[in-house]
Amino acid sequence: MNTPAQFDFNDRSNGIFIDGYKDRAGLPVADTFAYRLKAYLHGDDAAKWTKEQTAALVAKYSSIQMELIMKQKRTEFVLPFGLTIALEKQRAGGERLVWIDKSGSGLLEQFSDGEPDVAARAAADAMESLVLALASVGVDVASPSFIQGFGVDVESVAQRLDDYPDVGHIQKPR
Numbered sequence: 784m785n786t787p788a789q790f791d792f793n794d795r796s797n798g799i800f801i802d803g804y805k806d807r808a809g810l811p812v813a814d815t816f817a818y819r820l821k822a823y824l825h826g827d828d829a830a831k832w833t834k835e836q837t838a839a840l841v842a843k844y845s846s847i848q849m850e851l852i853m854k855q856k857r858t859e860f861v862l863p864f865g866l867t868i869a870l871e872k873q874r875a876g877g878e879r880l881v882w883i884d885k886s887g888s889g890l891l892e893q894f895s896d897g898e899p900d901v902a903a904r905a906a907a908d909a910m911e912s913l914v915l916a917l918a919s920v921g922v923d924v925a926s927p928s929f930i931q932g933f934g935v936d937v938e939s940v941a942q943r944l945d946d947y948p949d950v951g952h953i954q955k956p957r
Contacts, residue, residue, distance in 0.1 A: 789846045792816035802834050804841045806849065817841050820849055906940050 789810065791797045798813030806812055817837050821829040824840070832840075844852070914933065918924045924933075 790850050792849075793846055802838070804838055806844060806846045807842055808845055810846050812841050812846070812849070816849075816853075820853060823853065902944060906944060910937065910940065 792813045793806075793810045795811060798815055800811050800813055802814045802817070804812040804814065804817045817840075821832060821837055821840055825832075829837075841849070910933075914924055917929075923929060
């Protein structure tokens with residue numbers, strides 16, 4: 784009998800489930816979520832853990848408990864084109880920025896009519912890196928003026944990719 788997913792990290796269609804992690808009730812838990820949970824709770828030492836140690840940690844908690852643990856440490860910012868970044872508090876102190884659902888974002892689609900080419904992917908990666916860099920040095924990426932400026936920049940980059948099919952040494956397919 785299939786148990787319905789409670790959260791995105793329980794839904795097999797939303798992630799990678801190769802390692803077979805399960806919560807206390809036996810619900811599947813995405814590998815990436817399990818890795819982020821152990822990193823948050825145990826810091827750098829958790830990077831050396833075996834799969835069995837990670838599985839034991841995940842099995843200690845219900846999915847509801849894990850969701851609450853991870854939600855309390857994150858502030859999310861939604862940018863144009865469905866991009867979402869999160870400022871995650873690290874248990875050991877400090878903060879780091881991460882992309883949420885990067886694969887589902889609409890940024891790459893702004894730079895390509897069909898299958899994204901190398902130039903479109905490079906443009907999207909560069910813009911994502913810029914936003915993370917600015918946020919990491921204190922720029923308020925959630926402010927209305929930043930969001931408006933980011934939207935204008937995305938449109939400008941998309942137009943340049945259309946205007947210059949030979950971007951650098953990369954031949955854009957026609």
